[in-house]
Amino acid sequence: MMAHTHETASKGNLVRWSKRYDAIFGHLLSGSEDRVIELAEIKTGATVLDLGCGPGSLTLKAKAHVGKTGKVFGIDAAPEMIELARKKAAEKGVEVGFQVSYAQELPFADATFDVVISRLVFHHLPGDLKRQALNEIQRVLKPGGRCLVVDFDLPSLPVVGGFLKHLLGSHAMPQTDVRNYAVLMKQADYQEVECDSTGRLLLAYAKGIKAQ
Ligand SMILES: C[S@@+](CC[C@H](N)C(=O)[O-])C[C@H]1O[C@@H](n2cnc3c(N)ncnc32)[C@H](O)[C@@H]1O
Incomplete structure (x- = not known):
């Protein structure tokens, strides 16, 4: 099992x-990137x-889509990730x-972004951090x-799901539930909330709009 740092x-x-x-997941996840950009409607x-x-x-894929006139930012709590x-x-x-x-403490002013994307992160956020x-x-x-918000949607089949949970980090996987993310989005007053499979790998998404 791959260890995460708590x-x-x-x-x-x-x-x-x-x-x-990056070596393990970079190539694996690259097949989902165009679909994520499409679902996020990045222009x-x-x-x-x-x-x-x-x-x-x-x-970097998002930057290619927004072009020279667009701006893209990436944040991560792990300095090693940001360095790479x-x-x-x-x-x-x-x-x-x-x-x-x-x-949960973003260093940006109110009303800065047209789109926020987040792939495979919410299962790393325990308890109330998802709401925050x-x-x-x-x-x-x-x-x-x-x-x-894109995250794993693991098969309910005990053998397949159990193997993937072990491979991907069993402590975190029980916290992956895009349907629950959609509920949290509605509770946080996001509009037009939807939730579905991305059609790529084992990834599903929850999407919502900030009220006008
Ligand atoms: C599975 S990786 C996904 C990385 C990338 N989004 C992707 O799709 O390849 C999860 C990332 O979330 C970061 N992370 C975990 N808790 C975080 C937090 N509270 N705030 C910001 N990033 C966090 C981890 O350091 C890690 O880089």
């Missing part, structure tokens, strides 16, 4: 093994935040604002802005 029960499960993560010129960006693959993401952006000659930060992160996302979104 910083404190209240801060989330950070992933500090950035190079290994040219948009300002986008990738929350819990890890090594920044999806963040910055290195990858520099190698590509791409300008993305990567910062070490917690999902959704409130923070709502704060930094512009009115009418979109929040897209």
Whole structure:
């Protein structure tokens, strides 16, 4: 089983093994990226935040979609992830604002972003942190802005689901439940909340809009 770092029960499960993560999951997850961008409806010129960006693959893909007139930022609580993401952006000659930060304490002004995306992060946020992160996302979104949370949707088959939970980190997986994220979004006053499979890998999503 891959170990995550439990910083404190209240801060989330950070992933500090950035190079290994990128080597293992970078290629695997690349097949879902265009679909995530499509679901988030990221357009040219948009300002986008990738929350819990890890090594920044999806963040860099988002930057390619917004173009020169758009702005993309990525935050992650693990400094090792941000260091690798910055290195990858520099190698590509791409300008993305990567910062070490917690999902529940975002270092951005109110109404900054058109879109916030977050892939495979919410199962790292225990208990009330999911609510806090959704409130923070709502704060930094512009009115009418979109929040897209993508996470594992593991098969209910005991053998397959059990194996994946073991492989991916059994402590965190019970906390992955996009249907519950959709409930939390509604409770946090997001509008037009929807929840479905992404049609890629074992990933599902919950999406909501900040009220105008
Ligand atoms: C499974 S990785 C996903 C990375 C990236 N989003 C992707 O799709 O490849 C989860 C990330 O969430 C980060 N994380 C965990 N708790 C966090 C928190 N409270 N705030 C910000 N990032 C956090 C971890 O450090 C890790 O990089």
